[in-house]
Structure formats: C-alpha cells, structure tokens
Amino acid sequence: MPEKKDIDALFKNAFKTFKPQPDELVWQRIETALNKDKTKPKVISLWWRLAGAAAVLLLLIWGGTTLFNTPTPPAIEIVEHNEAKPTDGNLKKDAINTTLPKVKETPVVTEATQNKKQETTTNKQSKKLRLATKATSTSGIAQGSDTPQTKLTDIASVSTKKDLPNNITQSNNSPKANKPKADNAVAINDKPTEKPSLLDAVAETLSKPQPQKQNTLARLDIQPMVAPVFYSSLQQGSSLDPRFADNPQKSDLTVSYGLGVTYTLSDKWRVRSGVHRVAVGYQTSDIELGVGPASAAMQSINYTEETVLSAFDKGSLRPDNGSGDFPEFTPKSTGPDALLTQRIAYLEVPLEAQYILSDTKLGLHLTGGFSTLFLQDNEVFVEDGSTKSTLGKVNNLNPLSFTTNLGIGMHYEFTDKLQFTLDPVFKYQLGAYNNNAVEYKPYFIGLYSGFRVIF
C-alpha cells in the first residue's frame, strides 16, 4: 500500500535524493569566463615595471658613482732629480739614465687613505704615475735625438723603489731634490726645454693644496617620521556604493608613522626609502541606516549574516510619499549627523629621490618617486552620535597598490648630524580597487616631519 503523505512531505522527500548533473557546457562556460578574467590587461603591471626600472636606475647611479670615485693616492716624494738641461734638445743617453729620479714614496695620511685597508709600508704601495713617453720602449722613457716634444700620457703602473725598471738607475751625482711633499704622482719630463719642464709644471700643480675630497658617499641616515594624512579623490564618486557618489565627503583624520632611511649619493642627490604604517579614510554624510537582507545591501562589503545593517542616502528608505527605493529594508533610527566612514591601513614602502635645491641651514629639496602599499586592514562603520556600528570590511580593495609621489620640503640643520625635516608630499594611488566600476581615484597628502640623524 503506497504511503500517504501531505503535499509538503511529498515534495520534500522527492527532492531529498535529487542530484541532477548539469551539462558539460556549463563548466566550459565557467572556465571561459574565468580565463577571460585572467587575460584582462593589468594596468598596474606597467607602473610596477616603471617602479622597478626607477629602482634599477637609482642603483646604477649609486653603483657607478661608487665605482668611479677613485681613492686618493698616497703622496710621492721626489728624493733625487737631475737638473741637467741639454741645450741641443737631444737627450743624452746618460741623461736618460739619470733623468728619472729616484722616487721615494711617502704615505700621505689623508682622510681617504686612512679609511682604506692598505698596507702601511710605503714601499709596497703601488701607484699610478704620469710618464712622458713617446716610444714604446719597455722602460717607458723616451729616447733619441729626434724625440719630439713629449706628451704626457697615461701611465704604466710603477711600483715601488724595488720594482722600478732596471734601466732606471740612480745617479750618484744627482742632487736631491728639495721638493715639497706632494699628494699626487710625479710627471717625469725627459726632454727639458727652455720652457718650464713638465716635471716642474706638475710639481707646481702638486704643490698647490689639493682639496680633500669629502667622503659624501655611503652616508646613511635614519629618520623616524610622523605625518597627518589627508585623503580624498580626484574624481567625484564613492568607493562604497555609487549611491553615495554625490554625498558630501571629507577626509578622516588619520596618521602615518614609520622609519625613513636616506642614502646620500652626492651633494645634490639623495635616495630615500623606509617603512611606514599609513592609515587613510574618508567620511560620507547625509545617510541613513536600515536593516535588511545581505543580498540587497551594499555589495562592496563582505557579509557573514543573512540580515545586515546597511547605509543608504538620507530619505531613500522613508520618503515622504511613503514608498522607498529599498522596500526590503527596515529603517533604523539615524541621527542627522551620522557619518559613514571607511578606514584603510597600509604598510608603505617608498622609494624616492630627493634633489637638494639649497643646502644651507634652512634648506629646500624636491622629492619624487614611488611607494608600494601593502593592504593591512580596512573597516567600514557608521558613527551616529556616540554610537558606532560596524558594517564590515570591503571586498574591492587590492592587497597591493602603488602611489606616485611628488613634494617639496624643507629642512633645518641643528648640527651637521641632526636635521629637522618637513615634507609635504602628494601621493596619487594606483590600483587601489579591484573593481573598475569604482569611481573613486584616491590620493593622499601627508605632511611628513621628523628628525634626521646623520651617521
């Protein structure tokens, strides 16, 4: 006898074991749609590549400057010199052998050399000398009566006294030269003329005080920074829902703080990086609240419940004519000054170049570069008087985004090791949202200030 059931049970039991299989085409269509999403051109990758190129360029500048900044060589003292000046312009063979002075190296203790790891024994130091040469003789010394005027050429490396070529001998009759200690190598003129000898000319140059190169490279300094941040959009709109696009908005009062690291490339250029925690946000007014199904609430927010609190334009839930735009929502009592706030927290890693406009006690500098933003947290809530109601977290923020930075700042030098800096920087955010429909082009302006400690 067939079992009798009421109609509810009849359908309920029948559908209990209902396991229909969809057509294969359904998955194929799903896969096609997923592949289409994957192949969407990502604008942000261009900016990522530009940021990478900028970083490589800065590294190359730093590396090139480091590589080609030659160290200050040790001084070379001339202990012997042949004063003979042949009148016929020819070099005597003897003169050849005696012209070349014995060179004794004397280390000149400079700031540059002091910091280098070199052998202190001067005899073992190698240096570059300028030699007057014409021929390609192994001794490097010009010979012969037809020797034209010699030219200074770049050197062969000449080592110490021990390593001098064998054909360079010391003349016992040569008077010792009373030359002052020089900082640089000696040029050897083996064709003295009536004109001042090259050796004399170089010696004169060397006798002039050489400006000591300050070690401006490899100068690192750190700077704890804090900044009030103003957040807004270049385009009228709302990141939460298009219905708030024309509502009054204002920036939420937020702060950025962190540590900056500056690397000085030269007197004019610096590279700055660091890590900052930056919180941004904005408030939307003229709203009211209602309770209703999550499926009809703001779609930019993640919901975990079926029935949720949501925000609407003021008047859309309970208009005077009695009918609302959202009939499925029950209005919740809302004060006239209720504010819908979105707050976002990022970890910011900037990479900026600074150009020093003036490096006086009160100086100015230009700042330009990029920042990488790593999304840390976000929250949407409503403040109504003293009551705060959290609506949830948005689902349209990209975990990784970037900013282009531009600013002009000032610094005040207390001492040569301590400066105070004030840097207003404009940062336009790229790739903040993963939904192209969001009509919100965020930017923020931070007033970065802090003390710069120079090592």
Added chain:
Amino acid sequence: MVFQSRFYIFLTLEALIQGCTQQNREAQAALYKKYASVLFAVCLKYSASYPEAEDNLQEAFLLIFEKVGQFKGTGSFEGWLKRVTVNHILQKYRRKKEFTLRDDSPLEIADDATEYEEQSIPLHTLLQFVQNLPNQYRLVFSLYVLDGYTHKDIATMLNISEGTSKSNLARARQILKKNITAYSQKNKP
C-alpha cells in the same frame, strides 16, 4: 567525466578553499565537481526552466569563486554555497522586479490536511510542477518547504510581509495539488 582535469589531491576542504582563493584552476574544477550537483538542484528548484537554472548555476559558481575567500569557516561550507546561490537568484528576481504579487490579505484557505499517495510521480514531473508556479509562489514554496526557511526569513529576503509569505505558500500548495490530482487522474491505470 564532466570535464578533463589532472588528478589533484586536496586532502582537506580547507586546502580546496585555499586553492580556489588563489584562483587555482584545478582547485576550482574540483570544487565544481564536488558541489555542482547539489547547487544545480537548488537552481532547478528556484528557476522557471532548465536553461534558466543552468545560467543561474554558471553565475553562482563564478560568484562563489570570487567570494570563496570570504568563507570564515563558521557553519557548513555546503550551506554557505547554497546561501550564496539562493541569494544570487533572489537578487536577480529582485532586479527584474518580479515580486509584484503583493497579497497582504490573509488567505482564507482552510488548513488542508489532504494526504496524497506517494505514487510513482516522476521527479522531473514534480520539478516541472514547481517550475511552472508563478515566480513568487515558487520561491516561497522552495524556501519554506524544500529549504526550511521560516516565514520571517522569507519576508525579509523577498521584501514581503509574513502574511504574504504564508498566503503565497498556501496558493502554491493549492496549485501543486491541482496539478498532482490532474496528473493522477490522467495516469490512472
């Protein structure tokens, strides 16, 4: 085989969800294979036709792959999937402004305790009866009878009063009973 995929081991549901969050195609295919049947049943109960149900299933899975990272682990994952699917279908009907059968007056229908023999009415016939119901009646019937929602929940989800939900259900039952009676008489041996 519904589709071709390499054998991919997802030892736990967490690993499967994690893979889908990372847009791993194999994980997405595995999730589809595991839950397509269950969710297709949901779509068929709420849709007006087989093709509409297929479209709803496709859209529901795309939505699921987009939002799978939002599943917090509280409650059953299958329940979460069903809710996402049902909410999506309801939202589509809401956008099309299908809920116009406002009937706030309580229906004067006696509590009908008629019982029916569990005849061998094919499942596809019963499904067709449900799909042939007016949209709002079908949604109320499926939500209440087949998926166990309360009238209060249904009223919120469909933006109707509880009274309307109850009367819509009664009308749906009335129509279904008529269809079953007609089918039984037609197929009487």
